[in-house]
Amino acid sequence: MSTENEGTAVPPAPSAPPVPVDTPAASPQPAPPAADAPTTPIPAAPPAAPEAPAPGAPAQGAPAYASATPEGGSSNPHPGPPASGSAPEGGWPPPPTPAYAAGSGGAGDGSGWGSSYQQPAPKPGRRRGGLLAAVLVAALVAGGLGGGLGYTLAKNEDDTSSTTVSASDSGGDLKRDAGTVAAVTAKALPSTVTIEAESSSGEGGTGTGFVFDTEGHIVTNNHVVADAVDGGKLTATFPNGKRYDAQVVGNAQGYDVAVIKLEDAPSGLKPLTLGNSDKVAVGDSTIAIGAPFGLSNTVTTGIISAKNRPVASSDGTGSQASYMSALQTDASINPGNSGGPLLDAQGNVIGINSAIQSSSNGGFGTGQSGSIGLGFAIPINQAKYVAQELIKTGKPVYAKIGASVSLEDSGDGAKITDTGAGGSDPVEAGGPADEAGLRPGDVITKLDDTVIDSGPTLIGEIWTHKPGDKVTITYERDGRTDTVELTLGSRVGDN
Structure with missing residues (x-):
């Protein structure tokens, strides 16, 4: 299977059917449910003492309709002739990426929504004044009654213990048990970074990495840092906003793994715990952390969809392909997730998010692609070995x-x-x-x-x-x- 490393835009969303909104001209009302959930229109509440409308009184409130159509989408193929286990050759073109058709929905015809409530005009004469007076008297009586009750309760409080119940303005402490997505995320996020790589010519992009050891080594994808390998610039930003310059320690194009090191690394770094990717099972829960489209510290969830998925993807330069027997996940992975950790339900790193199979439709003018639920991660058992060799010798x-x-x-x-x-x-x-x-x-x-x-x-x-x-x-x-x-x-x- 040939895939793409992530690009930088959002895939198209299916069109939503127009949503009719019954909106009287005199008083805007909330939008009704979608057309596929029929309802009975509810008129506005009538006045306290409705009267027949005066002859010739104009009708008010014509129904109005509004529709919403979300849009977007993209793709970013990076085909490139790969290298073999030794020195392979041959015309390996990645297979064409399947087209993705956005769904569409039609508008309703506007029937069945009912008509606006028509408020009757008041009759002239003394009765209107009498009605207002009656309302005023009722209000005074109600006010007097409320005051009397308040006095009685206050008096009873003096004589006996209070029965008044005061509502708490706090729901209490919310405990998030270990193993929940929130608990795993809270522990893992401080050890992830958003990486910005820039070449000497000013080109570059954004990716993700995670703390590998207390010395400041960060593991990521090769294609995340490829622009900065020869004289470029690298920065790594933690979720708390602290930003560090970094240098490439070593990179492996074939594995699509790289290690960078923070300059003036802070003390107290907490490496993420590495799991055992060989023991992962299809159906296991997954949590992906990254910076999709530059949105740092984004968390998505899913499951392991498949294991040992053969994947070939480009490093972005077109000169070298990478190969992996990947973990497949349906956790949403998008441009910027590359290099970020794929965690299991206990927060152990089981893979490095690396590639996606995506729709070929572009969006927002970028021509790049987004998630359709087919993400691929380098198994951590392989990535760990590669990272250790890069730290040791600088070469894969x-x-x-x-x-x-x-x-x-x-x-x-x-x-x-x-x-x-x-x-x-x-x-x-x-x-x-x-x-x-x-x-x-x-x-x-x-x-x-x-x-x-x-x-x-x-x-x-x-x-x-x-x-x-x-x-x-x-x-x-x-x-x-x-x-x-x-x-x-x-x-x-x-x-």
Whole structure:
């Protein structure tokens, strides 16, 4: 699956049907329910003593209708030819992003809403004055009665204990139990930052990161900081408003992971607790924190929709693709969420929000995309290993099998190509694949128990492992299926 890293705009919202509003001209009334919830119109309350209208009295209050049509939407594809587990080649174009059609609704015809209440005109003569006098007397009697009651209650208070109940102006302390979204958020938010990256030419964007250790290391996505890698500017802002300059410690384009470090990092930093992404189950609750469209400290919720989802996405420069065997979530992830933590219900980080599958429709003139409930996160077990290597050496380390595979999404497996990148050998001499007896033309269909349907899927699955791990490869050759065990090699750096 090919996806997009987040862009910077909002996807289109379905049109809402026009909402009729019964509004008398003399006195505006609240809007009635939507047209799909029929109601019986309620006229205004009649006067205390209604009389028949005088002949020729004009009708008042014609019904009026108002409609509302929300709009918006966007997309931001970043296709780019990826690299393989070793040095793959081939024409891998990301598949076209599915179009998203915004819904629409029609207006009602205005029938069935009733007519406005017509207030009768008063008759001339002495009766009007008599009515006013009666109302005045009633008011005085009611006032006198109220005063009498007040006096009686006050007198009783002097003689006996008071029975007056005073209402509290406070609902009391609201306790948010551990494990609730509010409790998890309150604990995690102070350890997240909004990252602003700017290149030397002034270009850049906004993303998110989270505190990795007490020394001031922040983990985020490579594509969040890519603009600032060579001579750019980075800042990280905490929810309390404190802002720090930062530097890129290391970045891994293939993994789409980067580590930055705060300059003059404050004391008392609280790293987020890292979970175990291998133990995540489909249906588990998720909480995503980020800065969608620049709206810092935004929290959204959802579930784990799928595991081990093969995803290939661009780093935004078009020069390198990243691969992941991703956690899929329906928590709303939008441009600016990139690099932010995906938490479980206990507040443990289980992934790094990285990519979205989105509609191709743009909105607000940006041509960029937004969430349709298909978000992808780098599993934290993989990201933790990458971050530790970046902090240690400044360079990423990739597991590899030592063979070039086709990046075409055939659905039949990952085929070892006849020629490697730049004319090199497709199977590295003395590498893991060579020692295992793999040859050009072999089609790899499984890695351990994971089905491999394409080259990008194979690369993403290999990169969930560490160099030195032993894996079992299932492959097809000349119509026969065979298996072989090999030990993964290593490659340092993105080039």
